[in-house]
Amino acid sequence: MREFASEMDASMQTMMRGMHAAGHSGNPDIDFLAMMIPHHQGAIDMARLLLIHGRDPATRRLAEDIIAGSRSRSKTCSAALPPCGAGARCVSGTGGYARCGAPAVNAYALRAV
Numbered sequence: 001m002r003e004f005a006s007e008m009d010a011s012m013q014t015m016m017r018g019m020h021a022a023g024h025s026g027n028p029d030i031d032f033l034a035m036m037i038p039h040h041q042g043a044i045d046m047a048r049l050l051l052i053h054g055r056d057p058a059t060r061r062l063a064e065d066i067i068a069g070s071r072s073r074s075k076t077c078s079a080a081l082p083p084c085g086a087g088a089r090c091v092s093g094t095g096g097y098a099r100c101g102a103p104a105v106n107a108y109a110l111r112a113v
Contacts (some may be wrong), residue, residue, distance in 0.1 A: 004053040015042025033077045034091075040074040094100060 018038025024031050047063035047070070054060055 004049060007049050007053075010044060010066050011045040011049060014045070015039060018042070030081065036077045037074050040070040040077070043070040047095075 018041065020034045022031065022034035022038070025034075030042055044067050047066040050063040051060060054063065
């Protein structure tokens with residue numbers, strides 16, 4: 001039980017770091033989308049931990065549904081973000097999205113230019 005709790009705490013900390021790393025661009029739509037990507041990844045990570053440690057069949061099915069739904073929502077948020085150069089500047093060097101100063105953990109951050 002302590003292992004599960006420790007892993008869940010670490011997963012939530014990672015998620016929160018990713019959400020905060022997205023920062024604020026001044027565009028609520030972009031900010032929301034950028035923050036929701038690490039939020040959904042956090043849900044996936046926590047659901048995976050339940051599948052490793054949990055035993056209740058109904059809770060395990062819920063975790064599987066959360067993984068599927070969060071993957072889909074994360075892809076939707078990613079697709080809705082404008083590409084670098086479309087009113088945003090990419091600074092990560094990854095060719096994806098990167099808010100200035102955000103760590104590569106959350107490669108979805110934008111800053112209007």
